Structures are given as structure tokens and as C-alpha cells.
Amino acid sequence: MALFQDDEARKTIRDITYDALGKYFVIDPTGMTSLRIKMSEEEPSGMIEQGLNEDSRAFHTNAIDISEMSDGVKAFTGLVSATLCQDYKVLLIDEPEAFLHPPLARKLGKTLSILTKEKDSKIFVSTHSSDFVMGCIQAGQNVNITRLTYSQGVPTARTLSSETIYEMMKNPLLRSTGVLSAMFHESVIVSESDADRAFYQEINERLNYFTNDGSTDSLFINAQNKQTIGRIVSPLRKMGIPAAAIVDLDIIKKNHEFKELCKSCNVPQALIESWGVLRGNINKIFENNNLNSNKHGLPDLPEEHRGTLELLLSNLRQYGIFPVPRGALEQWLPRLEIENNRHGPGWIMEAFDKMGENPEEPEYVKPTDNDVWEFMRIVSLWVNDPSRSGL
Numbered sequence: 001m002a003l004f005q006d007d008e009a010r011k012t013i014r015d016i017t018y019d020a021l022g023k024y025f026v027i028d029p030t031g032m033t034s035l036r037i038k039m040s041e042e043e044p045s046g047m048i049e050q051g052l053n054e055d056s057r058a059f060h061t062n063a064i065d066i067s068e069m070s071d072g073v074k075a076f077t078g079l080v081s082a083t084l085c086q087d088y089k090v091l092l093i094d095e096p097e098a099f100l101h102p103p104l105a106r107k108l109g110k111t112l113s114i115l116t117k118e119k120d121s122k123i124f125v126s127t128h129s130s131d132f133v134m135g136c137i138q139a140g141q142n143v144n145i146t147r148l149t150y151s152q153g154v155p156t157a158r159t160l161s162s163e164t165i166y167e168m169m170k171n172p173l174l175r176s177t178g179v180l181s182a183m184f185h186e187s188v189i190v191s192e193s194d195a196d197r198a199f200y201q202e203i204n205e206r207l208n209y210f211t212n213d214g215s216t217d218s219l220f221i222n223a224q225n226k227q228t229i230g231r232i233v234s235p236l237r238k239m240g241i242p243a244a245a246i247v248d249l250d251i252i253k254k255n256h257e258f259k260e261l262c263k264s265c266n267v268p269q270a271l272i273e274s275w276g277v278l279r280g281n282i283n284k285i286f287e288n289n290n291l292n293s294n295k296h297g298l299p300d301l302p303e304e305h306r307g308t309l310e311l312l313l314s315n316l317r318q319y320g321i322f323p324v325p326r327g328a329l330e331q332w333l334p335r336l337e338i339e340n341n342r343h344g345p346g347w348i349m350e351a352f353d354k355m356g357e358n359p360e361e362p363e364y365v366k367p368t369d370n371d372v373w374e375f376m377r378i379v380s381l382w383v384n385d386p387s388r389s390g391l
Helices: 007-021 054-062 071-085 102-118 130-138 162-169 172-176 179-184 194-210 226-238 249-253 255-264 269-288 303-317 345-355 371-384
Strands: 024-028 036-040 090-094 122-126 145-151 154-160 187-191 218-222 243-247 321-323
Touching (some): 007 024, 007 071, 007 102, 036 054, 036 071, 071 102, 102 122, 102 130, 130 162, 130 179, 154 162, 172 226, 179 218, 179 226, 187 194, 187 226, 187 371, 226 243, 243 371, 249 269, 255 269, 269 303, 303 321, 321 371
Parallel strands (some): 090 122, 187 243, 243 321
Antiparallel strands (some): 024 036, 145 154
């Protein structure tokens, strides 16, 4: 009734529903004893929506009663209608994205944010949808996010201010990697490239399938290179999300990239500087033995020098930084006998082909106690441990 008497509010809802759903919101009074919400293909003109004459009855007969439409249409229209028709200062909404596909959830977030700003009111939303959250942010209004978790009997609450969120979303890299989706996972594992991401995610899934010792509820995402991993890990940790970084071993000889990644992972500056000598010794060992840290690793070093590299790797792991001890992605699972010149996407396609698809088949590659399986177990222990360092 409030909307039926408010021409401006109905016009606003019509514009919103047509933009989102391709149909016009109308209120049908022709039932005489009740008002019914309908969705029309045709925009009402003049008094045809509120009239009771033959033209009005014909118009509403051609419109679809909202009770006959999908739950998504009902949810979207109902929330927008409730926001506009009531005079409130605070509105509480639980799971507004229910029944909505991602683009509509994003549009709803943007619409509700704009409407509440226009009404000078506040809205509190409980949601599990990164699309809804992104829509709220895209509205350009002040949005604060509080991430609530409950793990191993320990509840936590971490709030991101609108200023922090705005700075994060200005970064194209963070927008494109789905950082907001990470809020709805227990942890995140960040690797250098999409090939790395796909491989380590598959290894983790096989660990959980056969031995149940992989990371639980982890989101695997990739940066563009070594330089950008830290830009993803840092804001995730500010949100209280355990974020581990997997990098190729040659990070140890790239002074600037190494230091920036360590800073992003909250390694104390004094410790970063102290590792400089250790890194120098390791790089010298590789050079003296004609080894490339991008293609060689611990197994290739003389046994008397392996302890030096193991010490650095152990120190880095405490802060959630995991250089590949074998060198790089392509050095894992040598028994697959992949061509030496394969790299990145080419390597991963051949690796997946040889690893098999059906767990019941004999040739399906299963976890063992060494190689990449042990590496991922170590990563999993860190992201699954609530007492981890560096957060």
C-alpha cells in the first residue's frame, strides 16, 4: 500500500527491475480486496497501473504475477521494494544473494547500497557472496567488512574499513584475482602462474582424497609473477586470512623480489637482512656447481651443502613462504618423464594427461611420502594451523 501511494518510489523500482530483469514492476489493484505485485513487459503509462477500467484490467491481465516467477526474481524485487517502501534507519538482511545468480547478486549489492545512501540509512548484511560485496563496493558508498570466523573452537572478527577496501579495489591485480572470494575460505595459497595454481590445487585434492592431509577449504589463486605475489598475500593477511606463497627457488637470487615478498609476509626487517649472507652463500654454491636455481634444487646440490639451503627454506616456511625445493614446477614428479623443453602450460597439460583422470585406474598417480606430495603437506600444515606466524 505504501508503494501504491508513492508514484516516485514505484518509478524507481520499475527502473531498477527493468535494468536487472528486463521487466517492469507494477502493482495490480484490480483484485479489489488486495494489491498484487506483477511484472510487466510493457511500461505503464498515465493512470493505467492504478485504474480499474477495462484498459487497466487488460494491462494487468497481460502482466505476470510475481508468485509465478522464480525465487531469484522474488528475492531481488522484494528486497528492493522493502528498502524503498519503509522508513527505517537500520535495515538487517540475511543472505540477500539467496536464489540469485552472480551478476544479479552484484547488481543487488550495488542497488541496495545506493538506495540506503539516498535514504540516509544504514544496512547490515550477512552474506557469503563475493559478488554481492563487490556490487556494494562498486556503488561508491562507504562499505565496511567484518569477517567472522570460527575455527577449532576459536571465534574471530576482523574488520576492514571502507578506506582499506577502497585502496585494495583500486589495484587491478587484486580485482582480477578474486581477493574478495578469499574472505569466504579458511585460507589461500598463492602461486606465480596459472599453471602452478592448477598443479598444486590438483595435488592438494588428491592428498585430501587418498590421505586426508591436504589443506582444508583453501582457495588457490595465482599472481602474474614473483613480483606480484606479495601484493596479493599482504591484503589477505590484513583480513585475517592465512595466505601462503609458493615461489620458484630462484627467488633467493633476486634481491629486490625476495625482500619485497618477505615484507609482504611480515618478516621482520632485521631477519630479512640477516638472511642476506645465507642467500649469498647459497647462490655461490649453485654457481660453483654450475647449477641453475630455476632448474635445480636440493637433490642436485652436493650433500655437504644441502643443510645451508634447508636452513633458509625452514626459516621462510615459518612465515608462510614456500620456495620450491626442487627448483620450479617442472622439476616435480620426474617419473612422469615429461619432455625437458616443456614449460608452464605445456608442461601442465602433459603432466595432467600422464597423472590420469580416474582414481580407480592403476595408472592414476596417487600420493607418496616424498616429492611434491610432501611439499604440499608442509604447506597445508601451515595454512591449517591457527597458531601460524606472520598474521
